[in-house]
């Protein structure tokens with residue numbers, strides 16, 4: 001029987017020896033990205049891999065999710081490890097040999113598809129961790145539940161999916177994990193660094209949709225109709241004054257971004273309608289509700305000033321993601337062993353959101369960030385997640401696998 005430190009060393013040796021395969025998996029996923037609820041190829045590869053490791057595998061959870069159980073040779077806790085598998089409707093601009101040329105349709109439009117949020121890396125890392133832990137199953141105290149989740153970034157209009165749907169379909173039952181843990185690759189944090197968090201770490205996210213209806217007319221005769229384009233422009237600017245002028249910025253951060261602005265077909269036709277969309281990020285429930293009301297009022301009243309009709313909806317999407325402070329304290333030594341103590345630091349709140357938050361409504365969760373930007377790159381010029389130039393320095397993959405496995409072992413050992 002191995003001591004905990006012998007077990008960790010052996011798991012880390014396995015991961016290091018198999019780093020080229022870890023990188024190979026990530027490149028394969030990168031070259032073949034799939035949008036949320038469409039991860040059939042990805043989840044097929046994941047399920048085959050877990051199957052070959054001799055794990056008990058369930059497929060088709062929340063459409064394309066895969067869940068696998070690794071029963072250790074000794075009694076202990078149940079630790080859930082989660083990776084998300086979906087890509088984004090983005091056309092890749094990074095010139096790597098495994099660049100994505102994938103195209104698909106999303107909400108009726110033809111789009112490029114790209115792993116621009118590092119989920120290819122998350123999936124590959126969790127496959128590597130599953131293999132390394134499975135090789136040591138007799139020495140493992142407890143059970144590891146591997147959760148490969150679809151559709152973290154959201155689903156096409158009218159569909160259901162993601163973490164919340166996995167939970168409804170029983171991912172946290174039989175057996176219920178005592179803890180669920182996850183990680184995220186983030187740029188431009190350097191690829192030798194890990195950020196940990198205590199308490200609220202990722203914002204809530206809400207989907208803003210505004211439909212404007214004017215009256216179509218000739219581009220040369222705007223007075224003969226009602227112009228929804230100008231109204232949209234005024235609304236975009238009006239919305240900017242909510243966070244900057246109307247809410248207490250010292251209380252909690254919030255962000256409101258307009259990310260969709262669609263209208264018109266020809267230079268000489270003022271269109272009948274314009275669609276606006278965006279995202280709201282907050283950390284405080286009362287600020288969240290207050291900003292919802294302000295979005296509605298701002299858009300409706302600006303539209304009304306020129307006779308445009310506005311239909312405004314703000315749909316709550318994900319709650320705030322928490323990293324349980326006590327649990328984070330328990331995995332901190334493992335993160336420090338994996339990265340070196342000088343490379344592990346306390347992160348500040350991120351305005352990104354993650355449906356990992358839903359797991360936290362059912363049990364204690366901890367979530368950490370692994371950097372993926374080249375360490376010698378100036379963070380000020382690094383491309384963030386969701387950029388078409390998002391780049392993963394693949395040294396982060398082994399680090400992520402080392403950190404996740406070390407933290408999982410400590411939690412299984414009852415650290």
Ligand SMILES: [Zn+2]
Nearest residue numbers: 117153385386
């Ligand atoms: Zn993302």
Ligand SMILES: [Zn+2]
Nearest residue numbers: 117118119152
């Ligand atoms: Zn992501």
